[in-house]
Amino acid sequence: MLMKRVTVVGAGYVGLTTGAVLAYVGHRVTVVDLDQARVEGLKAGKVPFVEPYLEEIMGLSQGRLAFTFRYEEAIPEAEVVFVAVGTPPGPDGAPDLSQVRSAAQGIGQHLGSGFTVVVNKSTVPVGSGNYVEALVRRAYWEVYGEEPRSFAVASNPEFLREGQAVYDSLYPDRIVVGAEDRRALEVLRELYEPILEQSFPAPPFLPRPERMGAVPFITTDLASAELIKYGANAFLAMKISFINELAALAERVGADIREVARGIGLDSRIGPRFLQAGLGWGGSCFPKDTLALVAMGREYGVSMPLVEATREVNALQRQRVVEKLLSELKTLKGRTIALLGLAFKPHTDDLRESPALELAALLVERGAFVRAHDPVAIPRAQREVSLALEYAETPEALFRGADAVVLATDWPEYRMWPWEHLKGLLRTPLVVDARNHLDRDRLVAAGYRYLGIGVPSLGVLNKEGIPGTG
C-alpha cells in the first residue's frame, strides 16, 4: 500500500470518521477545523459528539492522526484534501454553501506545488464540484497571481450512518468517486486500496462482517457522483415513508405492518432494510437532502412529486402519534407526556431534525407538558433545544405522574426497563410505541394499553384510569 498524506477539512461526523479511518488503515492524516476549542479537545483524544468506536479508532491511529486549526499547517504537503464541512439547509431549501466556500478558499490559498486532489465529501448540489474547483483557482490566483498547475477536484459522496459511522467507513457497500481527471481517480483508488481490498487488520471491537468481499469502486463523472448521493438518500427516505403510509392502512384493515414489511422485504428486488415503520425519519441527511433535491428540481424545471410526497408522509407521521394520544386521552392540555428518546436515532446525541423533538413541539403546542429522557442526548438538548421541555435522568423520574409514555427513539435499553415496576408511577398506563420497538406482549401482560404504528392496539385502559376526562 502507498501511504498518502491526507488532509480533512472539517471535524464533524463525516470528517473525523473519514480522517480517523484513513489514518487507521495506514495514511498520514491531518484534520483541520477552525474551532480551536474542538481542535484542543481532539488533540487530547476527546470526540465532541457521541459516535461509537470513534475514540477507539482514533486511539489506534495515534502518530498518524494530527489536528490543527491552521490551513497553512495542513494543506501545502497534502496529496489529498477532503472537504467535509457542514452544508446546513438555507432559507429556500438549497444547502448553505458558506462553509464549503470558506474551505475552498483556505485550500486555494495554501495549495502546495505537488499534485493535489481536492475531494468533496460534503453533500453539495450537483454542479458544486466545478464550483469548488473555481473557488480554489481564484483563491490561489489571488495569492500567487497565477493559475495553480497541479490540482484536480473529485466528488466522493459519503454513505455513513451516524451511530455506525466507523463500521460503515471500514466496511462500505461501495465507494463512489467522480472526477474528470484520470489522475485524481487513480490517487483515490490508491488511497482507498486497503478498504477496497479489505487488507487492513479488523479492529478487535469491529470485526469484519462474514462474507465481506472486495468493495466495489465506482468511478464516474462529477455530476453523477453528486447525484448518486442524493438519489441514495432520497430513495431510502422514500422506502421509509412508503412503509409508513402503508402502516396507516394496515391499522385500519387490521394488518400488522411488521409482517407486511417482512413479506415485502424478502423480495430481493426490494430488500428488507429501511422498511421499519415508526415516527419517520430525521437527522442531518434525509431531511436536508430531500429538500435540496426538490430545490434542485425547481431550479432546473423538473418536478419531483415522489420526493415531495416522501417529505409530506414523513411530517404526517408525527401528527399521527398526536392523534393516537388524543384518541386515548381526549385532550392533551395539561397532560404530562413521558418521552423516551430525544436523538433522531439511537447511538447518537445528534438532535438535528429529530422526529422526537418535532413530536415534542406538536405536543407542547397542544398544551401538554413534555418530560423527556435520552441515554446520551440530554446535555446536548439542554444546550441546543429552546422548546420548554423537562428532562428526566431516570425511568422513575420520567414516569412519575405522567399521563402517557411515548417511545420516540428506539434505544435498545428501553426494552430492558422494569416496565412492570414503573407502571405504578403513571397516572395512566398508556404506551404509544412510535418505533414498534418494545415488547408488546410483556407490556400488555403488565397491564398497559399498547399502541404501535401499523400494528393492532392491545390492552384496555380502565376508564377510571384516565383522570380528567369525565
Ligand code: UDX
Ligand atoms: C443516512 C443514510 O443512511 C446514510 O447512508 C447517509 O450517508 C446519511 O444519511 P443517518 O442519517 O445517519 O444516515 O441515519 P439512518 O440510519 O439512515 O436513519 C435516518 C432516519 O430514518 C432515522 O431517524 C431513523 O430512525 C429513520 N429510520 C431508518 C426509520 O424510521 N425506519 C427505518 O427503517 C430506518
